[in-house]
Each structure stands twice: as C-alpha cells, then as structure tokens.
Amino acid sequence: MEDNVSLKFRQQLLLIDENLVAEDVAALKFLCTDLLPFKKLENVKSAVDIFQLLMAEEYLNEEDTFILAELLYKIKCHSLLKKLGYTKEKVQECLHEKGRVSLYRQMLYELSENITNEMLKDIIFLLQYCLPKRRIPLSALELLILLEKQGLVTENNVQMLEEVCMKVSPDLLERVNCYKRAKDNKAASLTQGFSEMNLELPAEFSNAENESKKMTSYKMDGPHRGFCLVINNVNFDRCLQERKGSCKDAGELERVFTWLGLDVRTYTDLTSLEIKDLMRTWQQLQDHKDRDCFICCILSHGESGAIYGKDEELVSIRMIMSHFTAKQCPQLADKPKLFFIQACQGKEIQCPVYVEGDARIPDLTSMQQSISPSESIPEEADFLLGMATIDGYVSFRHIEQGAWYIQALCSKLQLLVPRGEDILSILTEVNEDVGRRVDRLGTKKQMPQPAYTLRRKFIFPIPRDPPPSQKH
Known part of the structure; x- marks a missing residue:
C-alpha cells in the first residue's frame, strides 16, 4: 500500500514537472536558494531535480506537500495546485504558519x-x-x-x-x-518575546536589553542539566583538508560543558547520513523530559547554511535543528536548545599554514548565495544558533591552538557564568573577543553571529567547582 502511495506521489510530481517551463524552473531554483545546498542547486536542470533535493532535505514527502504548493503559488502556477490537493485560497491561509520562503x-x-x-x-x-x-x-x-x-x-x-x-x-x-x-x-515583535519569529543580529542586542530585563529565566535547576553533543569532523574522504586543531576544540567543549553540568557525548568523523541518523536518534530520546536543556556543537568544514559530513556531502543546519522542535521532539518543548557551529559559511580563501579556513579549499569557483543564520533557525521558540562567522565568510582555526570562535566561547563561558551572566551577554562578549583577533599577517578578521528565538533569559547555574582553566 505504501508503495502505491509513493508511486502516485511521484507521478504527481512528474505531471507538475511536465507543466513547468524553463523560466518556472529558474524561479523555483531561486526561491529554494535559502532552503537547499547551493552546490547541489547549481546542478539542477529540471523541476524534478528540485523535488528530489527537497525530499532529500526532508522538506517534501507524501504526507506534507505544502512547500511545493507554496513554491507553485509564488510563481503563479495556481492551476497546478489542485494536483497537490490545494487551492490558491488554501495556500494563502496556511502561508503565515507554514511558509518556508523568506521575506527577503x-x-x-x-x-x-x-x-x-x-x-x-x-x-x-x-x-x-x-x-x-x-x-x-x-x-x-x-x-x-x-x-x-x-x-x-x-x-x-x-x-x-x-x-x-x-x-x-x-x-x-x-x-x-x-x-x-x-x-x-x-x-519589533521579537523583542517583545513573540516566540514564532526570528530575532535579529547582535548589533540589535542592545535594543532588546530593556525588554530582556523584564523576562523570566528558563528553568535550569533540575537534577539533570541536559545532554551536549559534540560532532568533531577532522578527516574527510576526498578533497577537504584535515581540520588540524579541531580535537583541541572538541576537548575544550567537553571540559567546559561537563563543568556546566551537562552529559557530553563526542562523535568524530561522521558522514552526512550518520549525522542525520544521529539527530533522529537524539530526537527520539525519552530522557530529554527530565533535562533542563539540549546543546549541540558541530565542528566541520561548511558552506552557506550547511556543514559537511566526512563524505563531503552537505547537511543543512536548519534540517539538523528542525529535529528538536516542539512538534518533532515533545520532550524538549519549552526548553532551550542551543546549537554552536564552527564552520565556514562562505567564500573559500587560501590561508597561511598558521591559520586555516574551515571551508572547501580546492574549488574556488563555488560562490554560494547567502542564507542568513536567522533563516537557518527553525521558526519556533526556544532555539539559539551560534555561528562562528557571518554569512559569506570563512572562520579561522589555528592548527595547534584551535578555532578562534570555540576558544573564545569556552573562555567566556568560564569567565562569565560564575558572574551570573545570561547566554546572550556571553555571546556578545565572544563577538567582541573574536572581532579583536587577527591572523599572523594582520590581514584576516572574523565576526561571529548568533540568531535566536529564546523567549526567556538562559542562565547556567553557577557550578560549585572552579572552571577547568583554573585546574591546570
């Protein structure tokens, strides 16, 4: 029976493809720029290619065809909506709640x-x-x-x-x-704590400061703080360079988050499929219901809005995070979910050996279009996405001392958590720290960028033990 449903669904997609001209395919490709890996979009020749990519990224399936209905609506192919069981009016009704294409x-x-x-x-x-x-x-x-x-x-x-x-x-x-x-x-809605919207960038943190003072804090006093996943991709199968210094970052994250009371699990050199499987495994974990929060740190090479698996296939950051929405992971509903990504998000550049960029080095022609962190984050409450760099730029990693961003993050957590600072204040300090750094030749800079839908202050309880940096 399932096979019949799947066959019928794919037949519908073929019918839609047959009714689209080259200009329609170009429009679909453009509207999907922020949803799909740019590298794969570059090779799209037909609408079927786009449908395949949407299914691979779990945006489109037999049960949920709204993303395709939205795209057809946007390109004014209203007559094709009925093949998906939609009308123009029905799509209009659902856009506010289910729409994926950004305002931009x-x-x-x-x-x-x-x-x-x-x-x-x-x-x-x-x-x-x-x-x-x-x-x-x-x-x-x-x-x-x-x-x-x-x-x-x-x-x-x-x-x-x-x-x-x-x-x-x-x-x-x-x-x-x-x-x-x-x-x-x-x-403006966001600074008032509307959870369904995406907050703006660090430059506007100060605008929200007065509002945030009125906010309550997330509950962080349970017997179990939560789980922290660290995915550390160091070695890759083909073209991507070894990420020297990354093991230092993974070790530092493990020490600091253990100190903060989290149960840390570290995974090394995962393929794109293994990353997706790991997210599904942790999404289904019942133990989350007894925890205060969930944290995931990913250290890898990357491109705009995505990170590379060991097999050099891209995995969408938004797709990773979407496993932990209230709908997909009810055990974490209303609890803060923090993701920290150490990976390039743009142009690849050749760096001195002293400093390497976490980007694909060999192919200088793949200039990707932008996807901002605020579009990588699910449009649902209680998420924070900390990116090592602003979109379109590389992030730097010292081959011995580790990544600028991860080292600054670990340092500021150890310094400011004991002072009772909330996570957004800490990340602002991280921005300031990384923004001051410069490579050995004095030519390369970096600026991290958080995006978030937190509704309350996120404050780690002050650990009883001294920070790991003071134990050496």
Whole structure:
C-alpha cells in the first residue's frame, strides 16, 4: 500500500514537472536558494531535480506537500495546485504558519517579476561599474543573483536596491520598502518575546536589553542539566583538508560543558547520513523530559547554511535543528536548545599554514548565495544558533591552538557564568573577543553571529567547582 502511495506521489510530481517551463524552473531554483545546498542547486536542470533535493532535505514527502504548493503559488502556477490537493485560497491561509520562503527571497523574486525590459536596461546602465564586464545578465532574476553573489545585496542590506529603484521606478521602490517594514515589524515583535519569529543580529542586542530585563529565566535547576553533543569532523574522504586543531576544540567543549553540568557525548568523523541518523536518534530520546536543556556543537568544514559530513556531502543546519522542535521532539518543548557551529559559511580563501579556513579549499569557483543564520533557525521558540562567522565568510582555526570562535566561547563561558551572566551577554562578549583577533599577517578578521528565538533569559547555574582553566 505504501508503495502505491509513493508511486502516485511521484507521478504527481512528474505531471507538475511536465507543466513547468524553463523560466518556472529558474524561479523555483531561486526561491529554494535559502532552503537547499547551493552546490547541489547549481546542478539542477529540471523541476524534478528540485523535488528530489527537497525530499532529500526532508522538506517534501507524501504526507506534507505544502512547500511545493507554496513554491507553485509564488510563481503563479495556481492551476497546478489542485494536483497537490490545494487551492490558491488554501495556500494563502496556511502561508503565515507554514511558509518556508523568506521575506527577503520573496521580495527579490517579486522585484524580478516586475522589472520590465526597459527598466532592466536602465538598471544595468546604472550598475555597470560593479557588474563583471563579460557577464551582463540576460534577465532581472540573473541580475539579482549576480548582485547577491557579489555581496552587494543581502538580507540586511538592500540599500543598493533602494537607490536603483528610486531612480528607475517608484513602484519597485515601494516593494523594497514593504520588505523593510515587514522585517522591522518582525524584529519589533521579537523583542517583545513573540516566540514564532526570528530575532535579529547582535548589533540589535542592545535594543532588546530593556525588554530582556523584564523576562523570566528558563528553568535550569533540575537534577539533570541536559545532554551536549559534540560532532568533531577532522578527516574527510576526498578533497577537504584535515581540520588540524579541531580535537583541541572538541576537548575544550567537553571540559567546559561537563563543568556546566551537562552529559557530553563526542562523535568524530561522521558522514552526512550518520549525522542525520544521529539527530533522529537524539530526537527520539525519552530522557530529554527530565533535562533542563539540549546543546549541540558541530565542528566541520561548511558552506552557506550547511556543514559537511566526512563524505563531503552537505547537511543543512536548519534540517539538523528542525529535529528538536516542539512538534518533532515533545520532550524538549519549552526548553532551550542551543546549537554552536564552527564552520565556514562562505567564500573559500587560501590561508597561511598558521591559520586555516574551515571551508572547501580546492574549488574556488563555488560562490554560494547567502542564507542568513536567522533563516537557518527553525521558526519556533526556544532555539539559539551560534555561528562562528557571518554569512559569506570563512572562520579561522589555528592548527595547534584551535578555532578562534570555540576558544573564545569556552573562555567566556568560564569567565562569565560564575558572574551570573545570561547566554546572550556571553555571546556578545565572544563577538567582541573574536572581532579583536587577527591572523599572523594582520590581514584576516572574523565576526561571529548568533540568531535566536529564546523567549526567556538562559542562565547556567553557577557550578560549585572552579572552571577547568583554573585546574591546570
């Protein structure tokens, strides 16, 4: 019976594919940029390829086809919705609760749909100084992709779009302004503790400070603090370099989180499938119900919004975290879930031997499009995602002393937990610490970036024992 359901489902997908033209596939690919690994999206030739990727990342299956309904709705293929059992009105009703495409991605796609050929010519003329001479875009969508790849347009910086739209079309400008207002409203709701939204970045921590003072703290006084997973990928199967110094980071994390009362489990050199299986195993653990929190630290090579398994296949950070939502892991409902990622999130660069980048070194051509940490995090309460670096950039690791971010995190936890500081204050100090660091040649810098949907202050109880750094 299950085989029949699966066959019918795949037949539906084939029918949808047959009704989509090349422009539709390009639009789907663009709208999925923040959901799927860029490396794999690059090789997409058809809508079926996209459907396969969505299924592999567990966004799409027989029971839940909403992501595909949302995408078809966005590209205005409303007649195909009935093949999935949806109507245009039904999708509209569910978008607020179940929508996966970010406000930013929607805004860019709507812009591309409303830029006429004449407008496109004017925009290309205005931006000629920053466009590659040999790469003049053929369409508005290609132009926006190019601007993103060059870092000229990001989720948190649409100034260039505003300036261009102001000169070319007031209607286009209004679309950008609508996005900014929606984003600001989202941030404002969040500072009041609305759990279903994504909080903004560290620069805005101070704006939320007064609100956070009124907040209560998460319950952290149970007999068992919680589990801490440390996934330490050091050696890889093919092209990726050995991550020297990472074992020092894993050891330090184990010492510090054990000191903080957590039961630490360390896993070394896991493939992408092993990482997914491990998440499913821990998702189903009944012991979580007796614990105060859950922490997961991942040390690996990475790209935008994803980390590499030992087999050099990417695993989506959002997919990893989604195993622990209240729906997927009821034992952790209303409890804080912290994820710390030590991995590059952007351009690969060749570093001196003294300092290595946690990115794929050999292939310098894979310039990925951006996915911000606030989009990697599930749109559900009680999560914190601590990234070693802002999107689009490498993170650094000393081959003997360990990663800048992990070493700063462990150091600040040992210093500030005994003072009663909450986790966001500690991560702000980590930002300041890493931001001051520079490589041996004085040319490379790094800035970490948290995103969170915490509704209360997260404060570790002060351990009775002195910090590990004072025991040496």
